[in-house]
Amino acid sequence: xxxxxxxxxxxxxxxxxxxxxxxxxxxxxxxxxxxxxxxxxxxxxxxxxxxxxxxxxxxxxxxxxxxxxxxxxxxxxxxxxxxxxxxxxxxxxxxxxxxxxxxxxxxxxxxxxxxxxxxxxxxxxxxxxxxxxxxxxxxxxxxxxxxxxxxxxxxxxxxxxxxxxxxxxxxxxxxxxxxxxxxxxxxxxxxxxxxxxxxxxxxxxxxxxxxxxxxxxxxx
Numbered sequence: 435x436x437x438x439x440x441x442x443x444x445x446x447x448x449x450x451x452x453x454x455x456x457x458x459x460x461x462x463x464x465x466x467x468x469x470x471x472x473x474x475x476x477x478x479x480x481x482x483x484x485x486x487x488x489x490x491x492x493x494x495x496x497x498x499x500x501x502x503x504x505x506x507x508x509x510x511x512x513x514x515x516x517x518x519x520x521x522x523x524x525x526x527x528x529x530x531x532x533x534x535x536x537x538x539x540x541x542x543x544x545x546x547x548x549x550x551x552x553x554x555x556x557x558x559x560x561x562x563x564x565x566x567x568x569x570x571x572x573x574x575x576x577x578x579x580x581x582x583x584x585x586x587x588x589x590x591x592x593x594x595x596x597x598x599x600x601x602x603x604x605x606x607x608x609x610x611x612x613x614x615x616x617x618x619x620x621x622x623x624x625x626x627x628x629x630x631x632x633x634x635x636x637x638x639x640x641x642x643x644x645x646x647x648x649x650x651x652x653x654x
Contacts, residue, residue, distance in 0.1 A: 441482035453502040463535040472528040496525040517583035523643040527553030534562040541579040543570040572645040589643035611640040
């Protein structure tokens, strides 16, 4: 077993399984997708550490989230094999690659054009033809490919992402970290008969996605 393969197995066994992730499809995807392929070459030795890894460039901070948080969000989303999924703020593309092994169709958005290009290249290198990467602001989603059965925030939001909610299909669910209050919490938002329901999943922390920050308040 290669060094990265060993690290991948240890990540799943030591970080993901121990976080109450039991969905075999997610575990299998994390064992199959080479996380190091979504990290700059100089940082590949850090790819499997239990941390939010900055994969941005040119001063733009964008993160590969901790494996355990990623897996728990995917499990909470209850993705079906027939689902149309949107990944918001995909950064270098890792989460979209995982979802592509579970869902029928994946659209991934990233606000940084250079990073979106890197994500598309990394995903194409794995032969994952079901993924489309778009350059778009996190708050905008991608209405052209909506409605979505699942929307996954690859980071936190400090605001209510109304445009994303409007792109959910009936019965759809959005999962992500909501950081408008402290402590921040992972939540699931579901659309049922035209009404949105909110369910707290667990306490969680993640870097806030660009474009989903709380507006600064003017102080006299």
